[in-house]
Amino acid sequence: MSTSNKPRVLLVDDEDHVRTLMKVVVSALGFDVVAEASNGQRALSMFHDTQPDITILDMNMPITTGDEVLQGIMSTNPQALVIMLTSVVDVQSVERCLDLGAANYIRKDTPIAEMKTCLLETWNAHTTAHEETHEHAV
Amino acid sequence: MNTRYDLQTMLEELDEDIAGFDRTKKLSQDDIQRRIQAKRAKPQPHANNTQLRVDSPFTHDQESP
Amino acid sequence: MPDMPNDAMTIMIVDDAQLNIDILRKVLTPEGYLIVTETSGGAALESAPRLKPDLILLDVMMPGINGFETCRRLKQHEATRDIPVIFITAKTDTTAILEGFKVGGLDYIRKPFEFDEVRVRLRTHIQAQMLLRNNIRLVEELETKNQRLEDINALKNKFLGIAAHDLRNPLSSIRGFSELLMGDESELSSEQRNEFLKTIYNLSDYMLILVNDMLDIAVIENGGLNLRLVASSLTQLINERVRVNQLMANGKHIHIHTEISDTPEMQFDTYRISQVLDNLLGNAIKFSPCGKNLWVSAGVRDSMAHVSVQDEGPGLTDEDQTKLEGDFQRLLLSPAPTAGEKSTGLGLAIVKSIMKAHGGELNVVSQLGRGSTFTVTLPLEHADEHV
Numbered sequence: 001m002s003t004s005n006k007p008r009v010l011l012v013d014d015e016d017h018v019r020t021l022m023k024v025v026v027s028a029l030g031f032d033v034v035a036e037a038s039n040g041q042r043a044l045s046m047f048h049d050t051q052p053d054i055t056i057l058d059m060n061m062p063i064t065t066g067d068e069v070l071q072g073i074m075s076t077n078p079q080a081l082v083i084m085l086t087s088v089v090d091v092q093s094v095e096r097c098l099d100l101g102a103a104n105y106i107r108k109d110t111p112i113a114e115m116k117t118c119l120l121e122t123w124n125a126h127t128t129a130h131e132e133t134h135e136h137a138v
Numbered sequence: 139m140n141t142r143y144d145l146q147t148m149l150e151e152l153d154e155d156i157a158g159f160d161r162t163k164k165l166s167q168d169d170i171q172r173r174i175q176a177k178r179a180k181p182q183p184h185a186n187n188t189q190l191r192v193d194s195p196f197t198h199d200q201e202s203p
Numbered sequence: 204m205p206d207m208p209n210d211a212m213t214i215m216i217v218d219d220a221q222l223n224i225d226i227l228r229k230v231l232t233p234e235g236y237l238i239v240t241e242t243s244g245g246a247a248l249e250s251a252p253r254l255k256p257d258l259i260l261l262d263v264m265m266p267g268i269n270g271f272e273t274c275r276r277l278k279q280h281e282a283t284r285d286i287p288v289i290f291i292t293a294k295t296d297t298t299a300i301l302e303g304f305k306v307g308g309l310d311y312i313r314k315p316f317e318f319d320e321v322r323v324r325l326r327t328h329i330q331a332q333m334l335l336r337n338n339i340r341l342v343e344e345l346e347t348k349n350q351r352l353e354d355i356n357a358l359k360n361k362f363l364g365i366a367a368h369d370l371r372n373p374l375s376s377i378r379g380f381s382e383l384l385m386g387d388e389s390e391l392s393s394e395q396r397n398e399f400l401k402t403i404y405n406l407s408d409y410m411l412i413l414v415n416d417m418l419d420i421a422v423i424e425n426g427g428l429n430l431r432l433v434a435s436s437l438t439q440l441i442n443e444r445v446r447v448n449q450l451m452a453n454g455k456h457i458h459i460h461t462e463i464s465d466t467p468e469m470q471f472d473t474y475r476i477s478q479v480l481d482n483l484l485g486n487a488i489k490f491s492p493c494g495k496n497l498w499v500s501a502g503v504r505d506s507m508a509h510v511s512v513q514d515e516g517p518g519l520t521d522e523d524q525t526k527l528e529g530d531f532q533r534l535l536l537s538p539a540p541t542a543g544e545k546s547t548g549l550g551l552a553i554v555k556s557i558m559k560a561h562g563g564e565l566n567v568v569s570q571l572g573r574g575s576t577f578t579v580t581l582p583l584e585h586a587d588e589h590v
């Protein structure tokens with residue numbers, strides 16, 4: 001397991017301004033944005049091409065919606081770390097994404113500082129859990 | 139036209155509308171985090187956990203410390 | 204207790220004995236009822252669905268179809284089912300009374316008649332009937348109003364939906380960028396700072412357009428598009444709007460060709476028609492790839508002025524064209540602006556409403572991959588039939 005490399009991030013959002021903003025936020029955490037997608041279909045193919053450590057995923061997108069992308073990712077990569085970042089925050093959508101295996105669900109209007117904490121905590125929890133799984137395996 | 143029945147139907151429809159409104163209720167970030175915590179506390183429908191459930195030694199350990 | 208309505212309650216008396224009819228008519232007419240009469244069960248069954256009396260006084264012993272059978276048949280038919288039936292009977296034994304109730308009778312009056320009893324019983328039943336009728340009317344009124352409320356509520360929800368997503372998202376980003384700009388200055392390069400500021404400006408600009416469009420739609424949906432009709436030159440206005448939009452077109456190297464015939468001076472709302480022209484020109488420029496052509500033509504045909512904007516953009520799918528035909532529709536059409544411009548999707552709905560208010564219309568001819576032609580028509584003589 002190579003810890004020297006920065007966590008590689010795939011950003012998925014149909015709106016340019018959100019990706020611009022998130023790129024800065026994610027970079028400030030020391031993560032590396034390796035790919036960006038502006039719709040769900042592109043997101044799925046980019047996920048398979050780049051195998052990112054973290055996928056930050058919007059819900060409301062043309063063609064393929066975020067929950068469909070999430071389902072697509074989790075079906076082939078159940079260990080994938082996907083964080084939803086969206087304005088869609090009704091009970092059903094949140095429950096559905098959490099059940100599908102989203103590691104976290106962040107409202108888009110969350111202040112940047114809080115968003116950073118949330119992203120970092122989710123990443124740390126994920127890596128810790130993985131190390132444990134590895135230990136169990138050994 | 140049975141008046142009483144129609145009023146009853148209308149009331150029922152209203153109840154449904156209200157229930158529908160509740161379903162689309164917006165969650166705050168705190169609400170969401172609480173839901174995530176609650177889900178983590180419960181066994182999750184994940185590949186890993188399915189394995190755990192099948193593995194009887196783990197469950198035995200937890201039940202009889 | 205509701206007042207006696209202006210339209211008097213109608214009572215149908217069915218009796219084979221003319222004398223009984225005459226007596227009852229004499230007793231009941233002063234009560235303010237309208238009296239209709241039949242002398243057999245068959246005749247009553249035939250005329251009741253048409254006359255729709257509010258109450259039927261029905262003799263039991265009649266040749267042919269007797270009273271009980273008549274009542275049973277009245278209760279079987281949708282049109283007469285709800286009319287209360289009161290039997291006129293000489294028989295007061297329990298069996299006959301029970302039989303009457305069984306076939307759907309509400310009450311009975313005895314022969315020979317006790318006039319006061321007849322009056323009081325009828326009054327009671329008629330009042331109950333009036334209450335029921337009132338109740339039905341109220342429920343219908345309630346349903347109509349409820350439907351109207353549902354329509355308004357649906358519209359409000361549409362607005363809330365737009366506000367929820369399309370205003371909240373850019374607002375979240377504006378706050379995010381501001382937060383970054385307010386943070387540690389050394390963390391950002393000057394290019395980044397400029398990029399953030401430009402993004403904030405563009406997002407707020409988009410939000411302003413969206414809010415204005417939403418307000419326009421709100422005004423239109425409430426039927427309140429008050430046109431300020433002034434006799435003006437459409438030709439002049441078109442030329443002016445083309446000039447204004449030329450700047451945006453230049454930015455994308457789009458050539459605007461014009462073929463504008465002189466139109467006679469006509470009545471229209473200059474502000475609203477400018478809005479229409481700006482929308483059509485703006486869309487054509489937004490959705491056209493750089494370097495393409497755009498044709499604006501205007502002329503008069505069939506006592507209507509026609510203004511067309513033709514582009515070489517992506518064209519519309521059949522589905523998109525169907526959407527355009529619907530009522531207030533947010534048109535988030537398949538093609539996206541080609542140079543990162545923003546579209547609120549409300550523009551064409553506004554154009555349609557403005558044209559309709561002028562007694563004109565919006566038409567689209569489009570071929571996927573070839574381009575679209577949007578045409579608005581405006582009557583030369585304004586008829587007062589607008590919204």
